[in-house]
Amino acid sequence: MHRERVSENVYWFQSEIYAQVAAGVVAGPQWAVVIDTLALPEETLAMREFIEHELGVQVRYVINTHYHADHTWGNCFFPGATVVAHSLCRTLLAERGVPSLEAVRKQNQAFRQVKIVLPHLTFSQGSLVLRVGKKNLTLFPAPGHSPDGIAVLVEEDRVLFAGDSFMPLPYVVDGDLEEMSASIKKIGRMGLENIIQGHGDIILRGEIDAAVKESIAYLNNIRKVVKTAVRRRAAEEYLNEMNIEACGKSRVYLSGLAEELHRRNLRALYQREKSSGGDQPSH
Secondary structure, eight states: OEEEEEETTEEEEEOSSSTTBEEEEEEOSSEEEEESOOSSHHHHHHHHHIIIIIIOOEEEEEEOSSSOHHHHTTGGGSTTOEEEEEHHHHHHIIIIIHHHHHHHHHHOGGGTTOOOOOOSEEEOSSOEEEEETTEEEEEEEOOSSSTTOEEEEETTTTEEEEETTSOSSOOOTTSOHHHHHHHHHHHHTSOOSEEEESBSOOEEHHHHHHHHHHHHHHHHHHHHHHHHHHTOTTHHHHHHHOOTGGGTOOOOOTTTTHHHHHHHHHHHHHHHHHHTTOOOOOO
């Protein structure tokens, strides 16, 4: 697991095992806030070990940026902490997370000790502010990757934990392309020092404008590709030709997952466009 100090009392953790998934910690003098948990129990436990023994504080709050397993299944390793999220995160984690974990437990011994802990404190509109030491954390909706997405701004440092609303490759299979585009544009206007992506490396201030433009261009391009595909008889062949670079995004890796995520984006959007009565195939 990679670890980096982003600013005073703000830390970033990145998995070396699964899809470069990221999490964060903001520490105060008496207690800390964890922003997302990591995909595997061993990595979340290593993060807790650092907080308790290196920083010398306990975790009082765990913020879930959305309900997906790689960001929430470690909630149970912070007993006594209050879990904070969007109200939809609680609903989706109960409806989808519980049966999903049951299935994974049968296949992977590492998850036998995991249990789903639903958010205790939720909000659905506006923003929610937590104060940690001298820092204010502002939580606000950032949907697109999933309907329950939120982001967390460390106000004093202008550091944003964006969850999966900002990734090296925008991923909208469980979300909405228009909402994702709006969230990315909003993030780009915030005057940030750093963006902590839900997966991948930290985006520095001088890189933010380019990252925003490239992600918006990618979303615009896959929208066009799918609309074209619906009008073609050989739609599958056409979609298969449209790789990441053809859709305006420079090559990204995400531990080898990026091309697969791109393919899933195209397939999901194509099915939605067809089911919504897109243009008829041309001859």
